[in-house]
Amino acid sequence: MSNNDGDITTAFLPKNLLYPITVLKIHVKEEQTVQKHTTILTYKYYDYEPIPISEIDDEHPDESERQVKKVENVGTYESGFDGTIRKIYTKVGDEITDNSKPIFDIIESCSHPIQYGGLCAVCGKSIEEEEMNKRTPISMAHGSTDLKVSSKEAEKIERSSTDRLLNEKKLSLVVDLDQTVIHVTVDPTVDEWMSDPNNPNYNAVKDVKSFILEEPPFIPFGYNGPPIPPTKRWYYVKLRPGLAEFLSKMNERYEMHIYTMATRQYAEEIAKIIDPDRIYFGDRILSRDESGSLTQKSLKRLFPVDTSMVVVIDDRGDVWNWSPNLIKVVPYDFFLGIGDINSSFLPRQQSLLGPSKRRKSVNKLEETIINSEEKKTLHEQSLKSNSEEAIAEEDEDEDEDEDEKADVEDNKHSSITEENNLIEPTINETSSSPVERLIELNNGEDNNTLLAVQETERTNTLEQQEHDRPLAKLQQNLEKIIEQEEVDIVTDKKLSNNGKKSDSEGKLEKETHNLLYDDDRELEYLGQALVRIHNEYYFEIEQNEKEHKKSNPDVKDIMIEMKSIVFQNCVFLLSSVLPLGTKIQNADIVIWAKSFGARFVENYTPEVTHVICKNPGTFKVRLAKSVDANVKVVNPDWVFACMSLWDRISEGPYTLEVEHLLSKSQVQEFMNSIKPSNSGVIDWGEIDDEMKEFMGSDYEDDEDDDDEEDNIEGGNANGSLKHDREDTDNEEEANKKQKTVTKEDDADSESDSFDEFERDLLDHLADLE
Incomplete structure (x- = not known):
């Protein structure tokens, strides 16, 4: 073991010796030149061994009862380095209790700071794998894992890179490919649409790029037949609108790197399309073949020492563990339903990741x-x-x-x-995912088996897409x-029942029949945010220079501060948004919006400022709006628009109208009956009992039709039933009951209503069980 300090290396004893040890002899002197494996010292140590059977009187000794005796052993410690001994820290007779005490300093003839393929790039000597992992643990090259450097060398490289970027007034930008700046499919339908000017999708796909790759075939498990030839597969690439302008604008302010979970071969083909003249990315491409992980991305792979000047753009936050350097972008979903063709081995993204389509x-x-x-x-x-x-x-x-x-x-x-x-x-x-299962079995460590399974699963997914x-x-x-x-x-x-014409007559607007339609503006908004980050960084640099501060700002601190004010003082309640079983703290939209300063509650409280929903007819929405008329009820598109623009825009265009509110007396009686906890969050477990005190019994029949009409008129007939999973079944019962509450109900009628509601609720819960 060693510590490097300038040209001097300090050597220590191994950790796995049987301490304490006593130094018997020192074989070298200061200023002596030694080679690797030269004996430095001899030492003695004690161990315990079973007494030999020949020394035991019992003819049939029990192994479990054999005694042990203390024995003295002798060992040697060898140099792990070539060089000249500078100083020796120990002497004969010293007792060493652990490996914290240095043994000697040595001036190495070569510290092997850079190695390639197991050889030192400076002196050319072969480096053992264990030594290589200690000396040069860092892989900094984009396109190779064979080139590795020491921590000291990495610091020098990054310091040089930082100085260069500061002189050019640039930052570093790490760019993901799939669904961030492009969308790709292998569906041959695209090729047919591109060749047919009469197809409704022709205009949308006429600028789609394509390329062909020769890839390993999908081999079924247990296949023992003859070798299967490689597969030639066509890929169809749609560039995100404004990509050329975006890259040109960012190139003035950022040094850009590609970082993708796709293969090297795929990444290079995409780079030829988006950067044909190698102006923006050059050789700065990191694929999953070199990244060192199948399921995670890390800035340490490219910037192992300093990430203070690095910004990341990606459509996935989970693969980055929601790094503060990340700008999460709305996924580019041009080919409807296709998703990311290179993420079949990653956990499936949640459905709600971007604004709804306009049509x-x-x-x-x-x-x-x-x-x-x-x-x-x-x-x-x-x-x-x-x-x-x-x-x-x-x-x-x-x-x-x-x-x-x-x-x-x-x-x-x-x-x-x-x-x-x-x-x-x-x-x-x-x-x-088979990859997920293998990662679980292998504690997440990467190996050739994982890579093979990943490639097999990806190939299977693409072949299925081509076929289906x-x-x-x-x-x-x-x-x-x-x-x-x-x-x-x-x-x-047609004529309505009263003989008058419908108000909708003459307003028939036929929709176009093209499935693919491109109205995405994410790169335009993203570019604005990146320019603001760059300007703020170099503004702080100028301020530090004026104040004679030597330290430079950290870009992630700037990003955190800029984002936190977007939803400052906003408390969000989600309704008809998350799928069944989703834990709110794990939902992407929640993690994403929290980074912009939002707070979330699971149930209504007086603190709520916005109810985010697709269907304004849910109980949560109606309750919130009934209690506080100033609560904003908005479509999730408003949240995405704010996060894309890094600005809190007006809720007006995204506001949803809420009908069938509770009456004032019902709201007052309902709120009076609720006993909020210390945190101010309503205890929804008590709501059922409280609702029974004021809900009528004859509302259910009338409300069925109203609920159906509300769902359809809300612009999403399936929204509540499909997505409002977090609104409990008890709340649905409340929707059916609450309208017919009347002050004139006598005690007997109220008692009958209570009994009927209780029976319905118990029956409903029994059905669920």
């Missing part, structure tokens, strides 16, 4: 995909459970959801149900949705 029909189609994904997630959770009862209960819940959706839709969009079977094959049906052609199926779904909506609008234009 109603595409938004509705996206809802069917989200619901399909949620079903798969629920199915995977049930498979992981060892309880057959839990699995059976899951199936019952899904069946009930289907029945409820059928009632709410009232057969209005029955054609969509048929298409769910077409969408589901695009979702991976495995219960969990999900975009073609989604286009068919869209056609049916638009066709049904046009029929519904025409029907609404």
